[in-house]
Amino acid sequence: MSLVPPPSPPLDFASVFAGLAPHVSALDECLRDQIQAFEPEIREMAGYCIDTSGKRIRPALVFLSGWKDEEVTPDLVKVAAVVELVHLATLVHDDIMDEADIRRGRDTATRRFGPEAAVLLGDALFAHSLHLAAQFPTTLVCSAVAESTRRVCSGEIIQTLRRGTTTITRDDYYRVIDLKTAELFRVSCYLGSSLAGGSSDFVDAAANFGRQLGIAYQIYDDLVDFFGEEAKIGKTLGTDLDSGKLTLPLFELADCLSEEERKSLLKEITGERPANKPLRLRQMQTWPIFDRVNLVLESHLKEAAAFLSPFSVEPAAERLKTLLEVLRSQVAVLKIANS
């Protein structure tokens, strides 16, 4: 690994589009306004969770899939806030599962307020996002967001139940990331394009694009867990191996190892043996696991692009496609840091 620190990755997906600056600013204002809706006693806690320093990739998907003449419509801002609040709520609960102390460079809610309060705070954020969703004239947003939220939670449950088990397949892994990550990407594109009055064909295409981008994004996130630098990313790394979570880099590594080495790795997953992270990271360099995983990631980005190719006249489609380049550039930054 290079001793020279890599350039900071472009963490904020929305900010990479100069045209999204007014949208992001309206979103931040809308999110801050939501804090007042909470009971006075828990406003400070809600405000701590509703921080606006995230990557804002789901709001970016809403804005870009509903793109029209750079207009910042209140409906898109509100839906962007709804999906971001659902995402923030899932982070609060995820950090309890992962026993994570640090997220985005500061204490997680579970560390700051304790896991019990964090369970309920996540619930309150979920509930408030649905209340905001119910402010639309129809039940479209509420219905879609509630169903997506259930699917996201189901993905997390399945993942939790499978921790430390080694009988799962790559298909099981894809099923989980489809539910836990791709679903919210999908619904962001679905709602953005629907509210902007897109044709049903375009809405379908945007939703499918979002889903494939979400799968690719989760694969990227699983790469970061092994190849990222903790301090730069601002969260605890190497947690997947420690917590017995079989992700794509580990599937790829297991395929490369000798039978004996493979058995030893699986014992680290089940917890029969302590995780030997330095060894596993060295092995990941020896067999170019990064490149192998990136091939899979790239295939999902291509699939995402293919859904939009019939819609080249749609400004939204062109804008959405640039997200593929943003993710590719993040992957490239990670690769440079590991070469």
Added chain:
Amino acid sequence: MSLVPPPSPPLDFASVFAGLAPHVSALDECLRDQIQAFEPEIREMAGYCIDTSGKRIRPALVFLSGWKDEEVTPDLVKVAAVVELVHLATLVHDDIMDEADIRRGRDTATRRFGPEAAVLLGDALFAHSLHLAAQFPTTLVCSAVAESTRRVCSGEIIQTLRRGTTTITRDDYYRVIDLKTAELFRVSCYLGSSLAGGSSDFVDAAANFGRQLGIAYQIYDDLVDFFGEEAKIGKTLGTDLDSGKLTLPLFELADCLSEEERKSLLKEITGERPANKPLRLRQMQTWPIFDRVNLVLESHLKEAAAFLSPFSVEPAAERLKTLLEVLRSQVAVLKIANS
């Protein structure tokens, strides 16, 4: 305390009304149908939580506040299922907070599936209830249920943060039970009467009735924690003192004790001293804490009745009032068991 076991309390609020039998049967069918909406991998877990053995007091409030000619309307059944699912979700998360092992005579979800899966399972139940709420033609149900859910969670958060602290007042206690319990009673009556086309005056009255009944019901529940019999109720008792939760029976007891005894009790709340439950139960008999608490409970039942008194021509109002008698009879059963 009597050695003769008391008669089993009438646990099922809905079943005490012969007229509600078809409603309850439709509700149970609707709840069972919801299990199929969950992802196949978690249906069994969702089904475990969606048990139909509860008291069904919130569904009873929906049916009675929307009462018209004994008709079982699909809208009321669906709303009853929505509020019951929200309630079941809060129970799943409450049992994590309380580290409770037994609820309704069987393992809690947190004991059976582990606290991590239970967090997510509660989330999935919440999300599904909102998805069901979004199936109404307008956002009325979704909006009301989402806001209520946020308030219920806020009440639980405030309660959790205050555990083991002794600077809280009775007002703080009422604030918490208003949010954590009375809110869902209130919204059940609000939605039942709204969907049945009640006048806005009657809807307000029904909602206020529900709120006061909810406060009384939580006071009853706090009595049960000290005066109930664990095996009969099917859940762990005496948890409030153990977990440092100041409830009305403890406020009343503290008022009766000498300064020195009071300080000793407060040390049990803060955990500086182990809780001496046998002593506290004896003291509760000496000072008739049951009767003192029941006076407060009764004042809320009277206030509830007063909200309905201008509506004596409404069949719904007459039906709702009978719930006051059901709660009074439960209190009486508890008193007999302790005399």
